[in-house]
Amino acid sequence: MSDIAATPAVPVFSAFAAHVDAALDALVAAGTLPAGLKRAAVTVEPPRDPSHGDLATNAAMVLAKPAGTNPRALATALVAELEKLDAVTSAEIAGPGFINLRLAPAVWLEELRTIAAAGGAYGRSNVGGGTTVNVEYVSANPTGPMHMGHCRGAVVGDALASLLEAAGHKVVREYYVNDAGAQVQVLARSAHVRYREALGEAVGEIPEGLYPGDYLVPVGQALAAEFGDRYATAPESEWLALFRTRAVAAMMVMIKADLALLGIHHDVFSSEAELQASGKVDEAEAWLRAQDLVYDGELEAPKGKTPEDWEPVALPLFRSTKFGDDQDRPIKKSDGTWTYFGADLAYHYQKAQGADALVDIWGADHAGTVKRIKAAVAAMTGNDGREVPFEVKLVQMVKLLRDGEEVKMSKRSGNFVTLADTVREVGKDVVRFTMLTRKPDAMMDFDFAEVIAAKKENPVFYVQYAHARICRNMKKGADEGFAPSAANLDLLGAEELDLVRLLAQFPRQVEAAAAAREPHRIAFYLHDVASAFHSYYNLGNDRPDKRFIVSENETITAARLFLAAQIGQIVRNGLALLGVAAVEEM
Template structure:
C-alpha cells in the first residue's frame, strides 16, 4: 500500500461544510467565542430511508447557542439547502438534520476510489502520534491455544488499522517470565531432561505441565549438559533450566504467531524489570511514594466473592482509589516479593518513559478485573498525561459441526493455535476471529469456516474479490486493452461515464464505497477492527446481489455487448469494489485472492 494519506473523503468534506455553517451561525447569532464544534458529526442515518447522511449539529450546539434545537436545525437546513452537494434537507424529531446528496456526488466518490487506489481510505487522523499496543502476552509455558489466537488476531488487526489511520504503532509482547509459573515450567522441563537421560519419570505429577511439547526441551538440555544438571541442587539448576525453557517456549510462540503472519516489534521481559542494575519495580514504588500515592495500611475484607490478592494485614498499598479504582491495591506480598500489580505498574511506567502516552492493552477474558487498577496506575505514574485503553477479548468456543472439539494430545489440556491454523488456514482464522465484537464470546466452527457459502463470511468476502477479477477476465473479449494490474486498470477506467450508474442497486454499492474512509476512521478511534470485517461482508453482499440481479435483468449485467460506455462504467464500479475489498482485507491481514480454488 502507498504511504501517502488519502485526500479528504466525502463524509469529512460534508462535515467541513457543516462546521463552516456552525461558524457562520455563531457569528450571526453572536454565540460565545470558542464554542466547541468537535461534538458535531456527520454520519450515515440509522434508517437509509431518511437520506444519505445525518448531522447532530443543532442538537449538540443548542445549549451554547441558547436556542431551541428544532429552530436551530431549521437555520442549519436553510444554509445546507444552498450547498452544491445537497439535493434535499429534512429536519426530523427534536432537531436531527437528514441530508440527501445529489446523484453526481456518488459518481465523483467512485472516481476518488479509482484515483487513489490502494491509498483510498488511508487517513491522517492519527497525526503520526505514537501508540503502544500490547497484545498476546501469553505466559511462556507452552504453545499458544485457541484463546490466545483471538487476542493475537485482534491485536494485530488493531495495529494495522491504527497504522492505516495514520498512527505510529509499536506492536509489543510482554513476556511474563518472572512469576511462579515459569518455575513450574522449569521443573516440568527438568523432568523431560531426566527422561531424555533414560530415567523413568512415570506420570507427570499434578501441577506440572504434561504436554509433550517439552520433550524436545528435555532432549536439548541432555544434549547440552549431559548429566551435569543431575548433580546440582534445584537452586543451582532451576535458573539454568528456566532460561533455556523460556527461550524454547518463546521460539515456539513466535512460530505459532508467524503461522498467522503476526510479528511483534518489541518483546519485553518482566524479569528485566527486577534483574537489571536498577530494580525498576522498587524505583517505581519509590516514585509513587514521593508523590504520596503509597502508604502502609490495612484493607477491609472484600465484599462478595473472595479477592485473590487480599491479605488481612498491614501492608504497602497503592492509593488506586485516588485515580478511579474501587479499592487501594497491595504492592508487596507477605513473603516480601512484589505483587503482579507492582510489576505491571513498573512496566507501564517503562512504556511512558519510552515516550508512549497512548497505550492499548489487549486482555484475555479472565483479566477483566484488572482494568480499573491498571488505568488507575497509568494515571498515577503519568500525572494523568497518559491514557490506557484496555480491550478484553472474550472466550472462543471451538466446534466442529456444532460439537465441541476435544483437547489436544500435544498440549495436554487444550487445542493449540497451530492445529487450528493447519486445519482451516490463516485467512479463515483471522477473518472469523474478527467477525464478532471482541467482548462477545465467539463460536468458531472448524467445519463452517471452510464451507463455500454465504454463511461463511470469509469465503463470501474473498469470493467477492475473486468475482470482480473474473468479470475483468470476461470483459477482455469486449475490452481487449483492459489492463491486468489494479493501478493500471483504475487509471484506464478513470474517465468512464460513471454518472450512468443510476440503478438503486448500483447507487447503494457506490454509497458503501464512499463510506469506507469514514468507517476506517471510526473503527480506529473506537479501537474496533471488527467493524472492517462487518463492512467488508456488507460490501461483498451488495456486490453479489447486484451480480445476481443481472442474471434476472439482463440490462443490469456488468458487460453489455452493445453499450461500451455503460460496460466501462460498470467495470469502473467493479474496480472500486475490488480495490476496497483488497484494502480492507489487507488491514485485517487476510489475502484477497483473484480466483477461488
C-alpha cells in the same frame, strides 16, 4: 469552480464535514453564532434511515445550547448556508434539529473516481495526528506453544494495530513476557525432567503439576547437549534459574514462529523478570509512596466466610479506591515478592513514558484486574503531569468444535489444539477473519467445518467470494474486449449509486473503528459491502440489462466494470487492515 469536484481527493464525508464547518464559519461571520464554540461533537454521517437522505449532521443539535439558541432556529440558518452548495440538492430539518442532506449524483460518481485514484490508500487518514499508541496483545505465558485460547486476542490486537496506523497513529506492537512468576518455575522443573530423559533416564509418567507436553522434549535434548549430566542429580537451587532462562527462551522462539503463521510480528518484547531485576518496580513503589499513593496497611478480611487460618498482614497497598476500585490493592505479597499487580503497575508506567496512549488486549478472565491497573496508570501519569489514556479491551474465550463436539483445551495436561495446527488446517485468512466476526467481548464458537464451508452463512466465504466474483467479471470483460472506464459513469443508475454510497463510508468506518478500538467493525462493514454486491450481482439473473457485462452495450459495461473494480478495491483495503488476503479465485 463547482464544489462537487473542488476537492476530488477528499472522501465525501470528510469533504462535507469541511462544508458544514465552513457554513458554521459563515454563521459566525454573520453574527448568527458566537465565535469560539467547540465543534468536536459535530458529526457528518449517513442517516439511520437511508430514505431520509444521503448525509446527516447534528451540528444544530450540539451547538444550539452553548450558542444560546434553539436547535431548529440554528438548523434553519445552517440549512440556508448548505443549500448554496452545488452538491446539495436538498437540505431538510428533521425532528428537533437534525439536518438531512441529499446530494447530486455527481458527488457519488466523483467518489468512485476518488477511490480509483487513491487505490490502496483510500480509507487511510491522518486523524491520529502521528500520536503514538502502544498496543500490547497476546502476552501469553511462555510455557508452551500458542494454542487457540490465545488466538482471538492475538488477531484482535494485531488488527487494531493496523487500523490505528491507517488512522494516522504511530503504533508500537508489544508483547509482555510473563517470565517472573510461578508458572515459569514449573516450566523449568518440567524441562529438567525432559533433560534427564534426554540423558537416558527412564522418567516414566511426568509428575503431577508439571507440563507433560512433548514440546519440551527438544528443550531437554538441547539442555543435555549443552550441559551433559552436570545437573542430572544436582539440587534444584543450582539449575532452576538457568533452566528457566533457557526454557523461556526456547518457548519464545516457538511462540514467535506460531504468531508468524498468523502474520503477527511484534516490535517490542518486554520481560517481566528483566523489569524486576532493573529495579523499575522498586522505583515505581518509591515514587508512589512519595505521592502518598502507596501505604503500609492491612488487607480486609475475605468477603463471606473467613478462613480459619486467616491473619491480618501488613502489606504495601496502592490507594486504588481513590480511583474507583472497591478496595486498595497490595503490590507485594507477605513473602516480599511482587504481586502481579505490583509488577504490572511498574510495567505500564514504563510503557507510558514512550507513548501518548496505551491499549491492552486481555482475556476476559482478567476482568477483575481492570479497575486497579487503570487506577494505577491514571495515578502515575496524571500526577506526573502527563495523563496517558489507557484502555483495556477484554476478549472472550473461543469454544472449539469438531463434528459438533467441543474440543477441550488444557496446556498443563498437554492436550490442547495448537494455533499452528489450526492455521495449517483451515488457513491464516480464515482464522483471522473468523476471529473478527463477533465483538471481542461476545462468546464465539469456532467450528472447524463451518469456517471453511462455502455458503452464504459463513462470513469469511461470503466476503472472499465477493472479491473472487469481481475478479472473475473483470477477467471475463477483458476476454471480451471490455475495459473499465470512468468516461460514462453518468450512465449508472439508482441501484449502482446505492453501492457507491456504501463504498464511500469506508474512510469514516476506519476512523470510527480506530477511535473506538474496535477492528471488528471493519469485518462487519465488509460483510455489508459483500451483501450489497451479491444482491446487485443477482439482479442480473432476472434482469440481463443489470449485469456488469452487457455485451451489446460497451459504454454501460465500461462504467459498471469501473464500479466493480472500486468495490474490489474497498474489499481489498478492508481485508488488508484485518491482515487477510483477498482471493481472486474460489
